[in-house]
């Protein structure tokens with residue numbers, strides 16, 4: 294990390310908001326006006342709306358992430374976590390990937406930590422569940438699901454087979470519905486390569502505590518989404534929740550019990566809990582409390598936006614809903630980041646702040662190849678699309694929203710290749726333990742006396758058994 298004479302703008306989090314805000318500041322900043330430092334435990338930004346497609350193998354994992362150092366060449370990018378903020382001294386504590394934590398002074402602060410999976414103390418969940426917030430989880434899930442097909446294909450044990458071929462998804466919002474839609478599509482398609490596994494052998498279950506799925510696209514399209522998934526053989530259980538999943542034995546509130554090796558948890562998000570150590574004003578659900586200018590309440594040098602911020606929704610409030618807040622989605626995160634970037638520069642230069650206001654433009658969701666739902670808002674009109682057309686809207690919108698032309702081109706290239714070549718269905722589960730085989734080869738050979746010791750131990754066991762029997 295460099296020492297700097299210039300004021301430092303510290304951006305905590307290099308996700309959607311962090312990346313776009315830093316780019317905006319760097320683009321509009323005068324030469325040498327400030328040092329922009331971005332801190333994130335990952336060296337890349339993840340385009341989360343593409344995680345379900347990455348899990349299905351439609352997009353290469355590397356193309357779903359954007360390397361921070363490459364797209365922010367003028368920024369100082371540090372890989373680590375910001376663990377605390379001392380507002381009196383204007384100092385952040387950074388825990389780097391390796392080595393001792395250190396302090397970093399700043400003049401202006403952007404808080405863009407996003408959200409983490411919202412979980413409940415359900416027995417077995419921590420041990421058995423997997424979330425869908427990062428590329429690691431998406432690829433882990435893909436490898437895991439394909440591995441279950443490998444297992445089922447190669448066993449004679451019906452119990453193992455059934456457990457391997459049962460897939461449970463909890464949470465039917467954007468993330469859950471898209472993930473089950475994509476993974477079910479991929480797994481059933483992969484069945485054609487397996488002699489002992491058919492499409493019908495697989496059981497997919499979607500559970501949600503609410504009485505609908507996909508609330509983001511409205512009740513009608515949500516109902517369509519549910520019926521569409523059911524038409525594909527997915528069992529959808531609404532107004533129910535998962536009581537436990539110890540050792541993969543899933544028990545639902547509605548009485549259903551199944552055994553499954555795959556429990557995907559997509560039941561919502563909550564603001565990053567590390568915020569409680571930053572000393573910032575927080576709302577009732579743990580979000581940083583912001584003004585309409587994205588300035589953190591009671592401060593004139595700290596801004597926050599995205600999933601970790603509670604930002605008044607001016608459009609909703611103008612329409613009469615006094616308690617309207619911006620929902621946590623990419624649509625707001627991206628636009629808030631731009632206003633935030635401008636406001637940081639204005640704050641630094643002593644100019645007035647701009648309000649953030651954005652009218653919902655709708656939502657698109659992919660539910661597998663050539664399947665989707667889309668709601669496009671045009672003024673007072675809501676256009677609802679489903680099926681192939683909606684799926685094209687989903688791909689077109691997100692393909693163009695992907696940051697940088699480099700990534701856009703790679704994503705479109707993946708999709709184009711996918712039209713001509715068959716879907717890749719190989720499981721690379723061993724990639725998670727790459728040293729295992731080498732370790733086996735390189736570990737010291739057993740000492741020469743070992744066989745003798747073994748024989749002696751066996752003989753001793755036998756004598757003891759005989760003595761017991763007599």
Ligand SMILES: Cc1cc2nc3c(=O)[nH]c(=O)nc-3n(C[C@H](O)[C@H](O)[C@H](O)COP(=O)(O)OP(=O)(O)OC[C@H]3O[C@@H](n4cnc5c(N)ncnc54)[C@H](O)[C@@H]3O)c2cc1C
Pocket residue numbers: 305306307308309310311332333334335337338339340341342343344345373374375376405406407408425426467468565567598599600601621622623624625626657658
């Ligand atoms: C599977 C999935 C599908 C989605 N689909 C859609 C969609 O179709 N449409 C839509 O509008 N939205 C969608 N979203 C939501 C959207 O992706 C988020 O709203 C958006 O990413 C929020 O941006 P953010 O910058 O607030 O958080 P993030 O993008 O999550 O960034 C937060 C960053 O903070 C970093 N961080 C965490 N802790 C620390 C720390 N201690 N110090 C420093 N950095 C830290 C993280 O590593 C991360 O890079 C989806 C989300 C998911 C998970």
